[in-house]
Amino acid sequence: MLFDLESLVRPNVRAMKPYSSARDEFEGEARVMLDANENSLGSAGPERFNRYPDPHQRAVKAALAPLKGVATEQIFLGNGSDEAIDLLVRLTCVPGQDSILILPPTYGMYEVAANLNDVAVERLPLTADFQLSSEIVAQVNASQAKLVFICSPNNPTGNLLHAEAVEEILRGFGGLVIVDEAYADFTTALSWTTRLAEFPNLVVMQTFSKAWGLAGLRLGMAFASPEIISYLNKIKPPYNISEATQQHALAALQDAERFEAMRTELLKGRDWLAERLPAVSIVKEVFPSDANFLLARFRPDATAVYDYLLEKGIVVRNRTTQPGCAGCLRLTVGSPEENDALLAALQQYEG
Numbered sequence: 001m002l003f004d005l006e007s008l009v010r011p012n013v014r015a016m017k018p019y020s021s022a023r024d025e026f027e028g029e030a031r032v033m034l035d036a037n038e039n040s041l042g043s044a045g046p047e048r049f050n051r052y053p054d055p056h057q058r059a060v061k062a063a064l065a066p067l068k069g070v071a072t073e074q075i076f077l078g079n080g081s082d083e084a085i086d087l088l089v090r091l092t093c094v095p096g097q098d099s100i101l102i103l104p105p106t107y108g109m110y111e112v113a114a115n116l117n118d119v120a121v122e123r124l125p126l127t128a129d130f131q132l133s134s135e136i137v138a139q140v141n142a143s144q145a146k147l148v149f150i151c152s153p154n155n156p157t158g159n160l161l162h163a164e165a166v167e168e169i170l171r172g173f174g175g176l177v178i179v180d181e182a183y184a185d186f187t188t189a190l191s192w193t194t195r196l197a198e199f200p201n202l203v204v205m206q207t208f209s210k211a212w213g214l215a216g217l218r219l220g221m222a223f224a225s226p227e228i229i230s231y232l233n234k235i236k237p238p239y240n241i242s243e244a245t246q247q248h249a250l251a252a253l254q255d256a257e258r259f260e261a262m263r264t265e266l267l268k269g270r271d272w273l274a275e276r277l278p279a280v281s282i283v284k285e286v287f288p289s290d291a292n293f294l295l296a297r298f299r300p301d302a303t304a305v306y307d308y309l310l311e312k313g314i315v316v317r318n319r320t321t322q323p324g325c326a327g328c329l330r331l332t333v334g335s336p337e338e339n340d341a342l343l344a345a346l347q348q349y350e351g
Contacts, residue, residue, distance in 0.1 A: 003201040005227055008092045008146055008175055013235060021238035023055050053243035056233070060246050063253040064221070068193055068206075073226040076233065077241050081182060081205045081220030085149075086113045087232050088178060088203065088222075092146040093119040101145035103132070105156055105322040107180060110149040125323050130157040130287070132165035141172035148173055153183040156319045156330045158289030160189055170199045176228075178203045183291035185211035185263055186270070193223045200225050210292055211263045212252055217245045266292050269333040273343065277331075280346045284327065293332045295319065302327045305349060312345045 006014065022036035033040070036052055043050045061072040068075075078084040089100060099120035102110050114121045122145050127133050132140075140148055148169065152161040170177050179192045181204055192204045203224040209215035219241065222232065252259065273294055277286045282305060285297040298305045306318045306329055317330035331342065 003174075005200070005225075005231075009231060010090075010092060010094055013091055013231070016234070018234045019238055021052070021055055023052050024238070047244070049243050051243070052239055053241060053246055055238050055240075057241050057246055060241075060249050060253070063250060067253065068191075068221075068223065070193055070196065070223055071226070074196060074223050074229060076222040076224070076229050076236075078220045078222065078236070079240050080209070080218040081180065081207050081222075082109050082113075083236070083240065084203075084205055084220055084222040084232070085109055085178075086116070087235055088147060088176065089113045089117050089119055091231055091235060092176060093117060095119060099143075099145045101140060101143050101148040103136070103140075103148075103150060105130070105154075105319070105325050106149065106151045107155045107182075126154075126157075126161075128324065130154060130159050130324065132161050132169075134165075137165050137168045137172075140169050141174075143173070146175045147178060148175065149178050149180060151180040151182075153181075153187055153290040155180075155182065155291070156293075156317065156322060156325060156328075157287055157295050158183075158291040158293055159287065160187060160290045163189070166192070170195075170202055173201070175201070176203055177201050178205060180205045182207045182210055186267060186292050187290035189290070196223060196225065200227075203228060208249060208252065211266070212259060213262055214248065214252060217248055219245055219249055265336075266333050269336065269339050270294065272336075273331065273333060273339055276343055277346070280343070282346065282349055293330055295325070295328050295330050297327045298329060299327065302329050305329065305346070308349055309342075309345055312341075314342055314345055316342075 026035055039050045042048055057077045060077060061075045064075060065072045076084060095118035099122050100114050101122040104123055104125050111121050122143060124136050124139050150161060150166055153159060154161060181191060184191050184206060192202060196202055203222055206221045208217060208219040270289060274286055277283050277296055282298050283296055284299045287295045302320050303318060306316060309316055319325040319328045319330050
C-alpha cells in the first residue's frame with residue numbers, strides 16, 4: 001500500500017506555525033544572554049539550571065544516534081514514551097472523527113491517549129497465545145484507523161510478536177505503524193529501528209525507563225523518518241526535556257558497562273524465576289517472556305494471591321481483568337534478594 005504521510009496528518013497541524021522559543025531563534029553561546037527572561041543571577045538550590053535547556057536535545061541525540069544506528073534527524077525524545085504516544089494521536093487523529101487500533105492485552109496508555117483526544121479505539125484481541133494470526137493481520141490492514149500500536153515485547157504478556165506478521169502490517173496498513181519496544185533490550189531479536197529505511201510508515205518507540213534504570217527521569221525515544229520526526233518536533237512543547245534529564249541521560253549513555261551489567265543480571269533473574277515458578281503449587285502457568293517480567297497464571301484465585309503478597313510487603317501487578325489474562329499476575333524481575341523473597345512467599349501461600 002502506498003503510504004502518504006501528508007494525507008495522514010491533520011490539516012490544521014499541516015497548516016499551523018509552530019511556537020518559536022528563544023532557544024530556537026538563537027543557538028550557541030553569547031557573553032550576555034537577555035533574550036529568554038531567565039534569571040541571570042543563577043538558580044535556587046545546589047545546581048545551576050537558570051538557563052532553558054536545548055529544545056532539540058542535540059547532545060543526547062548525538063550520543064544516541066550511533067548506539068541505535070540511526071541519524072539524529074530520526075530521533076524524537078519525549079517526556080516518557082507517553083508523550084510520543086499522545087503526540088502521535090494528536091498529529092494524525094481528528095477528534096470525534098478518526099480512530100486508532102490496539103491489540104489487547106496491551107499497554108493501557110494507547111487507549112488513554114485516544115480517550116483524552118476524543119479519538120475512537122478499535123480493538124482486535126491477540127490470539128490465546130498472545131500472537132497475531134493471519135486473520136488479525138488481515139483485519140488490521142483493512143482498518144481505516146490512522147494508527148496501529150504494536151507492543152513487542154508485549155506488555156503485560158512479555159512475548160515478542162511474530163516479525164513476519166508485523167511486516168505484513170507494515171506493508172498493508174494505510175496509517176502509521178507504531179512498534180513499542182520498551183522492553184527490546186531484554187530480547188535478542190533485532191530492533192525494528194533496523195528497518196526504518198524500508199518502511200516510511202514505521203515509528204519505533206523505546207525508553208530509558210527499563211533496562212537503563214532511569215524511570216525517574218521520564219525519558220522516552222521515538223525513531224522514524226525525518227519527516228515524521230519533524231512533525232513531532234513541530235507540535236511538542238518547546239522545552240519538553242529538562243536540562244537535568246538531558247545531563248543524566250548523557251551520563252548514562254557514557255556508562256555502557258553499567259547498563260550491560262544490569263541487563264545481564266536482570267536476564268539471569270528472569271531465567272531463575274522462570275525455572276522455579278512452575279514448581280510452586282499455586283502457579284498454573286508461566287508464559288514465555290522477552291521482557292524484564294513474567295506473566296503467570298495462578299490458582300485458585302489470583303487476586304487472593306495478590307492481596308497475600310501485599311500483606312507480605314511485596315507488590316506485583318494484578319492483570320486479571322485484561323483480555324486473555326484471567327487469573328494472571330505480572331511479576332517484575334527484581335534484585336536477587338527480591339526474587340528470593342517473592343518465591344519464598346509464593347511457596348508459603350496456603351490459600
